[in-house]
Amino acid sequence: MTDEVDRIAAISDPFELLREATSRMAVAQEEVTELARLRRRVINELHQGGLSYAHIAERVGLTRGRIHQIRHGGPPAEGAFLGAGHVTIVTPLKKEAIKARPVVAFEDVTGAQRLAELARNLGLEPSFEHVPTTGEIDLNRPNLIVICGPRISQPVADVLSQDRRLSFERAPDGPWMLVDRKAGNTYRSGQDQTPPQNSDVAYLGRLPRPDGKGSLIVFTGIHPAGSLGVVHLICTRIGELYGEVQTDTFSVLVGTEYEPDTKEPRKVQLLTPINRHPEE
Known part of the structure; x- marks a missing residue:
């Protein structure tokens, strides 16, 4: 023994x-x-x-x-794209508009459940956490999948700021947009255009943890429908994503067209090349 x-x-x-x-x-x-x-x-x-x-x-x-x-x-080998052993899926709490109660966006709940099902099918054990309304969260832990953006959490914003090519920025007229600095392109959500469109843009990346001792997956749409589009991408193309980056750090922008009533993705595509950060 x-x-x-x-x-x-x-x-x-x-x-x-x-x-x-x-x-x-x-x-x-x-x-x-x-x-x-x-x-x-x-x-x-x-x-x-x-x-x-x-x-x-x-x-x-x-x-x-x-x-x-x-x-x-x-x-399957591609399970390593999500993590090893036990993975923690984190979604943000937001204050309800009317009663100011902490709630989770429906799209984030749905996305987290779908990721958990994928994780189980790949031999991983998922669990769930929330980013509190204060935005504070310990990101120095292994096997984190964080569905959250810079507006809600400063620690997440700090992690995202490490990306030298892709970033969230405020447009001059107020809404958030995603920017590809290298290509000089900006991407706005269809919800923020005139007239509004049933589309959104999201960021997906694996980035270094604040302590530099590992990495975490972080993704979020400009609006929640974009996050659900990323989940659809991961669930349907995880083998392709793993083949491209394995467990290296990377980032990419994802475009989603969705059904207006259900917010279910009907078309999901990569808007930028997959950027492997060690090669930058």
Whole structure:
């Protein structure tokens, strides 16, 4: 047995032993899942690099059948785009216009639930949090997916300010817009145009945490419908996104056309190239 198992087995209080054993099993299961994901990813990469499954099996001391089993049996590699093990999906609380109660936008609730379902399908364990109405939140934690913009949270605004190409800015007439500094393009939400249109623009990125010890995914539309468009993009094209950036930092602008009554996305597209930040 490992030292950790020996330590737990030596606990005299049976209830404490049960708590410790249960906690350790949860951690161990996350490790097993992520190791299986890594094995599957490496086998695919080696095969795509020109090695046969027989050669891979010979090099690692396994049978060809076992290599095939690992390749098809582990959790998909693209789950790493969202995080590892346990991921936390964060949505902002906003004050209700009439009674000033803290509420979450319907689109954000829907988007968070859809991301959670995707995470579970990819072998991850999701949980939920809110950015309080004060905007304060600890972003120095692993595996965060934050659906929030700079207007609501200063810590989120500070993280977004690290992006040297894409940014949220106020238009001269007041509304927020997204700006591609390198291309010299500005993008406004259809809701803020005259006449209004059923479209929105959103930012999606993986950016460094404030402490520099990891990264987090952050995205938000100029309006909530744009955030739901990003969720649609991730849920339908996560394999493509992972193939492009894996777990590197990046950012991109996303355009969404949506149904006027339900705000459901009907067309989602990338408005800019995917910018891999280490290459800037």
